[in-house]
Amino acid sequence: MTDLELYERVRQKDKEALETLYDRYERILYAFVLQLTKDRDLAEEAMQEVFIKLWRGGGIYDESKGKFRSWFFTMSRHVAIDLIRKRKPDLQLDESYAKAIPSDSPSVEKEVEWHDGHATSFQAKSA
DSSP states (O other): OOHHHHHHHHHTTOHHHHHHHHHHHHHHHHHHHHHHHOOHHHHHHHHHHHHHHHHHTOSOOOGGGSOHHHHHHHHHHHHHHHHHHHHOTTSOOOHHHHHTSOTTSTHHHHHHHHHHHHHHHHHHHHO
């Protein structure tokens, strides 16, 4: 089943579809938000917020604007940055990483592909 099909099922409150998306994105998304937050607890909270937002329909994916995966990572980046700003208002964000993947740029795809390759490498090394 494609990400788009799963997303549509999640919008209809299909718990199995949400679980499948979670299983599909858990490791790579966690690595992504951990890179942004540099804090395991904050990364875990961001993950939870992302999937709650997805479940509640807080983010609406528009297929005409790009791939689901790009949208999902962009939404995750926004959630992580919002949490950093709320929990650590005096912390200077490493904007260089955040700017490296602007939400309206095709470079998000390249960043996701890069993370996919590293997550695969990490899984192979861990096995």
